[in-house]
Amino acid sequence: MPLSLDHVVIAVADLDAAIRDYGALGFTVVPGGEHAGGVTHNALVVFADGTYLELIAFRRPDLDSRWWRLLDRAGEGFVDYALLPDDVGAAIARANARGLDLEGPFDGGRARPDGAVLRWQTARSPRPDVPFLCGDLTPRALRVPEGAARHHANSVSGIAEVAVAVRDRAVSAQRYQALLAADPGQTAFTLGGSILRLESGAEVAQAVDARDEGPYAVRFRSSGPAAELDPARTHGARLQVGAA
Numbered sequence: 001m002p003l004s005l006d007h008v009v010i011a012v013a014d015l016d017a018a019i020r021d022y023g024a025l026g027f028t029v030v031p032g033g034e035h036a037g038g039v040t041h042n043a044l045v046v047f048a049d050g051t052y053l054e055l056i057a058f059r060r061p062d063l064d065s066r067w068w069r070l071l072d073r074a075g076e077g078f079v080d081y082a083l084l085p086d087d088v089g090a091a092i093a094r095a096n097a098r099g100l101d102l103e104g105p106f107d108g109g110r111a112r113p114d115g116a117v118l119r120w121q122t123a124r125s126p127r128p129d130v131p132f133l134c135g136d137l138t139p140r141a142l143r144v145p146e147g148a149a150r151h152h153a154n155s156v157s158g159i160a161e162v163a164v165a166v167r168d169r170a171v172s173a174q175r176y177q178a179l180l181a182a183d184p185g186q187t188a189f190t191l192g193g194s195i196l197r198l199e200s201g202a203e204v205a206q207a208v209d210a211r212d213e214g215p216y217a218v219r220f221r222s223s224g225p226a227a228e229l230d231p232a233r234t235h236g237a238r239l240q241v242g243a244a
Contacts, residue, residue, distance in 0.1 A: 006084035015057035026154025049158030077236030078215035088135040098178035129213040165216035
Protein backbone atom coordinates (compact mmCIF):
# COMPACT_ATOMS: atom_id res chain seq x y z
CA MET A 1 0.00 0.00 0.00
CA PRO A 2 1.44 3.47 -0.85
CA LEU A 3 1.88 6.07 1.84
CA SER A 4 -1.10 8.32 2.53
CA LEU A 5 -1.56 11.54 4.47
CA ASP A 6 -2.26 10.78 8.12
CA HIS A 7 -2.28 14.00 10.10
CA VAL A 8 -0.88 17.51 10.54
CA VAL A 9 0.48 18.57 13.95
CA ILE A 10 -0.22 22.00 15.46
CA ALA A 11 1.52 22.87 18.74
CA VAL A 12 -0.53 25.06 21.08
CA ALA A 13 0.22 26.67 24.42
CA ASP A 14 -3.12 25.86 26.07
CA LEU A 15 -5.01 22.78 24.86
CA ASP A 16 -8.34 23.76 26.44
CA ALA A 17 -8.21 27.18 24.76
CA ALA A 18 -7.38 25.57 21.41
CA ILE A 19 -10.31 23.15 21.77
CA ARG A 20 -12.65 26.08 22.39
CA ASP A 21 -11.29 28.10 19.47
CA TYR A 22 -11.46 25.26 16.95
CA GLY A 23 -14.98 24.51 18.16
CA ALA A 24 -15.89 28.15 17.54
CA LEU A 25 -14.59 27.75 13.96
CA GLY A 26 -17.13 24.98 13.40
CA PHE A 27 -14.90 21.96 13.96
CA THR A 28 -15.80 18.96 16.06
CA VAL A 29 -12.87 18.51 18.45
CA VAL A 30 -12.25 15.22 20.27
CA PRO A 31 -10.01 15.09 23.36
CA GLY A 32 -7.22 12.63 22.60
CA GLY A 33 -5.66 12.01 26.00
CA GLU A 34 -2.11 11.84 27.29
CA HIS A 35 0.92 10.47 25.51
CA ALA A 36 3.20 7.90 27.07
CA GLY A 37 5.51 9.66 29.50
CA GLY A 38 2.95 12.34 30.31
CA VAL A 39 4.84 15.23 28.69
CA THR A 40 2.14 16.02 26.12
CA HIS A 41 -1.60 15.74 25.68
CA ASN A 42 -3.69 16.32 22.60
CA ALA A 43 -7.02 16.75 20.88
CA LEU A 44 -8.04 15.73 17.37
CA VAL A 45 -10.05 17.24 14.53
CA VAL A 46 -10.83 14.19 12.36
CA PHE A 47 -12.23 14.41 8.85
CA ALA A 48 -14.40 12.16 6.73
CA ASP A 49 -11.43 11.26 4.50
CA GLY A 50 -9.56 9.83 7.52
CA THR A 51 -6.99 12.62 7.83
CA TYR A 52 -6.88 14.80 10.91
CA LEU A 53 -5.38 17.77 12.72
CA GLU A 54 -3.59 17.05 15.97
CA LEU A 55 -3.63 19.87 18.52
CA ILE A 56 -0.80 19.10 20.94
CA ALA A 57 0.27 20.88 24.11
CA PHE A 58 3.16 20.31 26.50
CA ARG A 59 2.54 19.82 30.19
CA ARG A 60 6.16 20.75 30.89
CA PRO A 61 9.18 21.81 28.84
CA ASP A 62 10.89 19.11 26.79
CA LEU A 63 14.22 20.36 25.48
CA ASP A 64 14.78 17.11 23.57
CA SER A 65 11.63 17.65 21.47
CA ARG A 66 11.87 19.62 18.23
CA TRP A 67 8.18 20.40 18.59
CA TRP A 68 8.74 21.94 22.02
CA ARG A 69 11.69 23.97 20.75
CA LEU A 70 9.62 25.31 17.84
CA LEU A 71 6.75 26.23 20.17
CA ASP A 72 9.13 27.89 22.62
CA ARG A 73 11.06 29.82 19.95
CA ALA A 74 8.46 30.63 17.30
CA GLY A 75 5.15 30.32 19.12
CA GLU A 76 2.05 28.32 18.28
CA GLY A 77 1.56 26.82 14.84
CA PHE A 78 2.51 23.94 12.59
CA VAL A 79 5.36 21.75 13.81
CA ASP A 80 5.15 18.60 11.67
CA TYR A 81 3.01 16.24 9.63
CA ALA A 82 2.75 12.48 9.26
CA LEU A 83 2.17 9.93 6.55
CA LEU A 84 0.50 6.56 7.14
CA PRO A 85 2.45 3.46 5.97
CA ASP A 86 1.31 -0.12 5.57
CA ASP A 87 4.20 -1.24 7.79
CA VAL A 88 6.70 1.16 9.33
CA GLY A 89 9.71 -1.15 9.11
CA ALA A 90 9.01 -2.02 5.48
CA ALA A 91 8.46 1.64 4.59
CA ILE A 92 11.80 2.56 6.18
CA ALA A 93 13.59 -0.12 4.21
CA ARG A 94 12.00 0.95 0.90
CA ALA A 95 12.69 4.66 1.37
CA ASN A 96 16.25 4.20 2.60
CA ALA A 97 17.02 1.85 -0.29
CA ARG A 98 16.10 4.79 -2.53
CA GLY A 99 18.52 7.10 -0.68
CA LEU A 100 16.58 8.54 2.27
CA ASP A 101 17.75 8.52 5.89
CA LEU A 102 14.73 7.48 7.95
CA GLU A 103 15.42 6.29 11.50
CA GLY A 104 13.24 3.92 13.53
CA PRO A 105 10.89 2.28 14.16
CA PHE A 106 10.23 4.04 17.47
CA ASP A 107 7.42 2.90 19.77
CA GLY A 108 4.78 5.38 20.88
CA GLY A 109 1.38 5.39 22.47
CA ARG A 110 -1.39 7.31 24.16
CA ALA A 111 -4.05 6.70 26.81
CA ARG A 112 -7.44 8.10 25.80
CA PRO A 113 -9.71 9.82 28.34
CA ASP A 114 -11.99 6.73 28.27
CA GLY A 115 -9.07 4.52 29.36
CA ALA A 116 -8.37 2.89 26.00
CA VAL A 117 -4.65 2.50 25.34
CA LEU A 118 -3.33 2.69 21.81
CA ARG A 119 0.11 2.02 20.40
CA TRP A 120 1.96 2.95 17.24
CA GLN A 121 5.39 3.09 15.66
CA THR A 122 7.04 6.08 14.02
CA ALA A 123 9.99 6.72 11.74
CA ARG A 124 11.78 10.02 11.27
CA SER A 125 14.34 11.69 9.08
CA PRO A 126 16.72 14.22 10.66
CA ARG A 127 15.67 16.55 7.82
CA PRO A 128 12.79 18.86 8.91
CA ASP A 129 11.31 19.09 5.41
CA VAL A 130 10.51 15.35 5.45
CA PRO A 131 7.32 14.13 7.21
CA PHE A 132 7.44 11.41 9.81
CA LEU A 133 5.71 8.06 9.42
CA CYS A 134 3.09 6.90 11.91
CA GLY A 135 1.85 3.30 11.73
CA ASP A 136 -0.66 1.71 14.08
CA LEU A 137 0.00 -1.37 16.19
CA THR A 138 -3.51 -1.22 17.65
CA PRO A 139 -6.54 -0.65 15.38
CA ARG A 140 -6.40 2.78 13.74
CA ALA A 141 -9.97 3.49 14.85
CA LEU A 142 -8.68 3.68 18.43
CA ARG A 143 -6.31 6.48 17.43
CA VAL A 144 -8.50 8.15 14.82
CA PRO A 145 -12.17 8.23 15.88
CA GLU A 146 -14.90 7.42 13.41
CA GLY A 147 -18.61 8.28 13.23
CA ALA A 148 -19.93 11.61 14.52
CA ALA A 149 -16.43 12.88 15.33
CA ARG A 150 -15.82 13.25 11.58
CA HIS A 151 -18.76 15.59 10.95
CA HIS A 152 -18.20 19.34 11.24
CA ALA A 153 -20.61 22.27 11.34
CA ASN A 154 -18.37 24.18 8.90
CA SER A 155 -18.75 21.41 6.25
CA VAL A 156 -15.03 20.56 6.11
CA SER A 157 -14.66 16.96 4.93
CA GLY A 158 -10.92 16.49 4.49
CA ILE A 159 -7.47 17.86 3.79
CA ALA A 160 -7.15 18.71 0.12
CA GLU A 161 -3.61 20.08 0.19
CA VAL A 162 -0.60 20.55 2.47
CA ALA A 163 1.89 23.19 1.37
CA VAL A 164 5.36 22.34 2.70
CA ALA A 165 7.85 25.19 3.11
CA VAL A 166 11.37 24.19 2.03
CA ARG A 167 14.68 26.00 1.66
CA ASP A 168 15.70 24.36 -1.61
CA ARG A 169 12.89 22.83 -3.61
CA ALA A 170 15.21 20.74 -5.81
CA VAL A 171 16.94 19.19 -2.80
CA SER A 172 13.65 18.49 -1.01
CA ALA A 173 12.20 17.03 -4.21
CA GLN A 174 14.98 14.45 -4.19
CA ARG A 175 14.07 13.44 -0.64
CA TYR A 176 10.38 13.16 -1.50
CA GLN A 177 11.28 11.15 -4.58
CA ALA A 178 13.02 8.65 -2.29
CA LEU A 179 10.20 8.67 0.25
CA LEU A 180 7.34 8.32 -2.23
CA ALA A 181 9.02 6.60 -5.20
CA ALA A 182 8.10 9.70 -7.19
CA ASP A 183 9.36 10.87 -10.57
CA PRO A 184 12.58 12.91 -10.65
CA GLY A 185 11.99 16.63 -10.25
CA GLN A 186 8.41 16.24 -9.07
CA THR A 187 7.38 18.91 -6.53
CA ALA A 188 3.68 18.08 -6.06
CA PHE A 189 2.57 14.65 -4.93
CA THR A 190 -0.91 13.14 -4.86
CA LEU A 191 -1.53 10.80 -1.92
CA GLY A 192 -5.09 9.52 -2.10
CA GLY A 193 -7.33 12.57 -1.91
CA SER A 194 -4.59 14.92 -0.69
CA ILE A 195 -1.81 16.80 -2.44
CA LEU A 196 1.59 17.58 -0.91
CA ARG A 197 3.14 20.63 -2.54
CA LEU A 198 6.72 21.80 -1.96
CA GLU A 199 6.88 25.59 -1.76
CA SER A 200 9.85 27.97 -1.84
CA GLY A 201 10.40 31.63 -2.71
CA ALA A 202 10.71 34.91 -0.80
CA GLU A 203 7.51 34.68 1.26
CA VAL A 204 8.12 31.04 2.12
CA ALA A 205 11.74 31.81 3.03
CA GLN A 206 10.48 34.19 5.71
CA ALA A 207 8.31 31.44 7.13
CA VAL A 208 11.24 29.02 7.08
CA ASP A 209 13.43 31.55 8.91
CA ALA A 210 10.70 32.04 11.51
CA ARG A 211 9.68 28.42 12.08
CA ASP A 212 11.89 26.06 10.04
CA GLU A 213 10.96 23.85 7.12
CA GLY A 214 7.72 21.88 7.28
CA PRO A 215 3.98 22.46 6.91
CA TYR A 216 3.24 26.01 5.78
CA ALA A 217 -0.47 25.98 4.93
CA VAL A 218 -3.34 23.50 4.84
CA ARG A 219 -6.31 23.77 2.50
CA PHE A 220 -9.45 21.89 3.45
CA ARG A 221 -12.03 20.30 1.21
CA SER A 222 -15.46 21.75 2.00
CA SER A 223 -18.87 22.39 0.50
CA GLY A 224 -18.85 25.85 2.10
CA PRO A 225 -17.46 29.11 0.67
CA ALA A 226 -13.71 29.58 0.26
CA ALA A 227 -12.09 31.43 3.15
CA GLU A 228 -8.93 31.74 5.21
CA LEU A 229 -9.58 30.97 8.86
CA ASP A 230 -8.72 33.48 11.59
CA PRO A 231 -5.12 32.75 12.72
CA ALA A 232 -6.02 33.93 16.23
CA ARG A 233 -8.52 31.05 16.39
CA THR A 234 -6.27 28.55 14.62
CA HIS A 235 -3.39 29.27 17.04
CA GLY A 236 -0.98 30.35 14.36
CA ALA A 237 -1.73 27.69 11.76
CA ARG A 238 -2.53 28.93 8.24
CA LEU A 239 -5.75 27.09 7.43
CA GLN A 240 -7.82 27.67 4.30
CA VAL A 241 -11.23 26.37 3.38
CA GLY A 242 -11.55 25.65 -0.33
CA ALA A 243 -14.24 24.34 -2.64
CA ALA A 244 -15.29 20.68 -2.42
